[in-house]
Amino acid sequence: MVLVGAAAPAAAQEAPAYRDDRSTPEAVVESLYNAVERREWARAYSYFRDEADRPFAEFAAGYADTRHVRLKLGTATSEGAAGSLYFRLPAVVEAETAAGTRVFAGCYTLRLAQPAAQIEPPFRPMGIAAATLRQVPDGFEAARGRCDEAGTP
Numbered sequence: 001m002v003l004v005g006a007a008a009p010a011a012a013q014e015a016p017a018y019r020d021d022r023s024t025p026e027a028v029v030e031s032l033y034n035a036v037e038r039r040e041w042a043r044a045y046s047y048f049r050d051e052a053d054r055p056f057a058e059f060a061a062g063y064a065d066t067r068h069v070r071l072k073l074g075t076a077t078s079e080g081a082a083g084s085l086y087f088r089l090p091a092v093v094e095a096e097t098a099a100g101t102r103v104f105a106g107c108y109t110l111r112l113a114q115p116a117a118q119i120e121p122p123f124r125p126m127g128i129a130a131a132t133l134r135q136v137p138d139g140f141e142a143a144r145g146r147c148d149e150a151g152t153p
Contacts, residue, residue: 015039022047022125025076025087025110032128033069033093049111049127068096074145076110085112086129090145093133103140106133107147 019034020043021027028047035044041060048054074090087110094103112126136143 022127025078025089025108025126026073028110028126028128029073029089029091029108030071033071036063036066036069047128048131049124049129051111051129052127052131065097065099066095067098070094070140072140072143072145077147083114083117085114086110087112087126088147090147091133092140092143092145094140103136103138103143104133105136105138105143105145106131107145108133109147 015038016034018038019031021031032044032047035041035047041063042056044063045056045059048059070093072092076087076089078085078087080086089108089110090106091108092103092105094101108128109130109132110126111129113124115123118124133145138144
């Protein structure tokens with residue numbers, strides 16, 4: 001498991017250092033939550049591929065009162081299909097909001113069109129094709145992300 005984040009930052013503490021890494025499934029999801037933590041909604045939204053099909057305003061509103069996040073990732077699995085690589089990544093997210101702290105567990109599905117097959121711009125890096133996380137009653141430490149055959153926790 002990869003853990004990202006630490007104890008909730010103090011109000012006067014600076015935002016975490018900028019991170020934008022789209023080289024592995026783990027790096028993409030870590031970069032997503034780095035953008036959320038920094039309140040950079042357009043960058044956070046950019047980690048999702050077109051097939052995720054969620055309007056930007058709805059996406060940004062979903063994170064608007066997020067104060068802090070912690071992330072725990074499992075081991076990604078991969079498979080190839082029709083010129084793309086697909087990855088499934090188990091994840092647990094703890095979100096601290098004005099209403100309290102909630103824990104979500106589930107799976108991210110990421111897609112990378114084969115780089116050698118992308119012969120014209122724009123190049124499309126690895127991105128999130130789907131996120132199937134649900135709120136769970138477990139605490140962050142006890143919660144486990146998983147990807148079952150249907151992609152749900």
